[in-house]
Amino acid sequence: MKGLSFAHRLELFGDAIALRLPDNSTISYLQLAKLADQYSCTLNKVVPAHSLLALHFSSTLSAVVAYLAALRSGKALLLLAPDLADSQTLALVERLHIAALIQSSGEIQLTACQQKVRPDCALLLSTSGSSGSPKSVMLSLQNIEANARAICDYLPIESTDTAITALPLHYSYGLSVLNSHLYQGASILLTEAPLMSKEFWQQTRDFQISSLHGVPFSYQLYRQLRLERMPRPALRYLTQAGGKLNSSLTDYVQQLSSTLQKPVYLMYGQTEATARIAYLPPKLIQQYADCIGKPIPGGELLLRDPGTKNLITADFTEGELCYRGPNVMLGYASCADDLTSTGVLTELSTGDLAERLPNGLYRIVGRLSRFLKIQGKRLQLDHLEQQLSALVDPVCCTGTDDLLVVAYTEQKPHLAEQLQLYLREQLQLHPALYKVMQLPTLPTLSNGKADYQALLQLAKEGRDAG
Structure with missing residues (x-):
């Protein structure tokens, strides 16, 4: 089993609990592997080989089983928001020639389309975070595995942990929480309870949730709910990504970490790098919270002159932030023809302007193009x-x-x-x-x-x- 992705190693964790459900039922890793393989058989029977599937990915057992079944059976899968409008779904079907739509319930709907997909493409994620973008990121199984491994190298995820689906699973950040915990043999509570609901916070207590993950908007809600006053003895650490914190939220996160005496990991990433690119070690949060930190294990950050593309080596010199690593995407897919491309990307140009500090940390100072990152989108x-x-x-x-x-x-x-x-x-x-x-x-x-x-x-x- 060595060298296989986490999706192919599920059974190695045996009877350990992989998924927890709000009704207190559990799914072991061995059961999850069997469910995924059973669903794979269904996919193989009804869906043409080497074609593109799309999954309305909710935080439910049937949707997670369908996701893992696609990875285990080598089916290329586009992840969609569970409530994506029919008109947007139809537009994507026509543009990318999607052969089958999988509902959150696991129901499979065949379309009249069929399109060959490059053999190394395992997953397609929207660049917009809303799944309605005409441009999708193509990721290989190696991209997904490398990013999950890197995240487990710097986050203190333990096999005894239980995380909660506080972020949408069709979004690269939310997906990375699922992937990294399955990589480590830990548990995930699948809930669709909104972050502002009493149900969600009761579940964090009842299921002894060990980590909380959020975009800047999540931390606005944490502040509103006064998370620092909630007794959560099982909580060990927090993470933040999906956009830069403003100054008031930065102050709050620093205060939250200090009050709870829990580490907060500020992280930077892009869907084009499967999820994570850099992180700030928690011990530096009080002094360097305006920095994205250092590259994730196995990755490399560099700066290039936006005009000449020459490498910038001097500290405090502004340049375009670029990234190299095994988690860099295969490329973009805006139409069906892109799915058969053969190119491999070795360096990602992030579009962000940054500078390097003498201590090796990187700080974002602006953007090359006009885009915002709001609530992780x-x-x-x-x-x-x-x-x-x-x-x-x-x-x-x-x-x-x-x-x-x-x-x-x-x-x-x-x-x-x-x-x-x-x-x-x-x-x-x-x-x-x-x-x-x-x-x-x-x-x-x-x-x-x-x-x-x-x-x-x-x-x-x-x-x-x-």
Whole structure:
């Protein structure tokens, strides 16, 4: 069994508990392997070989079994949000020629499409975090295994631990929690209880949850709920990724770590690197919380001049952050033809501007392109403007990692409600994370282009006034 991925080694953990369910039932590793193999047989019977499948991935036993069955049987699988709109699902089926849709219940729906997929592609994840992006990241089984191994090398995951699905499993961060715990022979509580519900927090107590994982928005909720006052003796550590913390949340996380006397791991990653790229050792959080830290085990960070692409070796010199490691994706798939590509990516250009400190830590200082990372979801603002132009034109989008700003000038009944509905349902954003503004005119620069900084300032003034 040596050299196989964690998905192929499940049975090695025997009767140890792999999955816990809210009704107190459990699934051992041996049972999970058998369930996955049984489902694999079904897939092999009804789905054409070497074709692409898609799974509406909820935090349920049937969905996790389908995910592991695909990995164990070598079926390429696109992960979708469980509540992805039918129109978006259909668009993806047509664009990528998906042969079968797997519902969260495990039900398989065949389509009229069929497309060969490169043999080393095991998984496709959306770059947007919402699964509605036209561009997906192609990952190999080796990518997934390497990232799970690296995470287990720096996080103190033990076989006696139980984690909880506090993040969506179709999202690379949430998926990495599942993968790393299965890699280590630990347990996962599969719950669909919302983070703000009493049920979720009762489960963290009843099931003795040993770690909590969250994006910046999660930590806003932790602060609101006063997590530091909750007695959780089983809790051993916390992790944060999915975007940079603002200054007030940074202060809170530092205080949380100090009050609970528990380590908090600040992490940086991209779906293009399967999940994780860098982490900040907890002992450095009080002094260097504005840094992404150092590369994960087996990975390498470097800086390149954005223009010349030359390597930057001097400290405190800004450059594009690049990453090398066995977890770097195979490439992107925007259409069916991309699924048969043969290229292999050796270095990932992150699009983030960073600098290296003399102690070897890296700090993000900006972005090359216009995208935000809100609640763990990457939003490409130019793409979003194109999408919203179907509702209103002109429209300007800007913001920060905790606030998306959408501005327009058209005076049309119910337009604001339509835009808000799109942001809530299509992008799955909480109302606290966006601001929709109708303005007399959109601010512009002297060259006639949109003045996004001025627009952001107007939004912040309005937010402060509110």
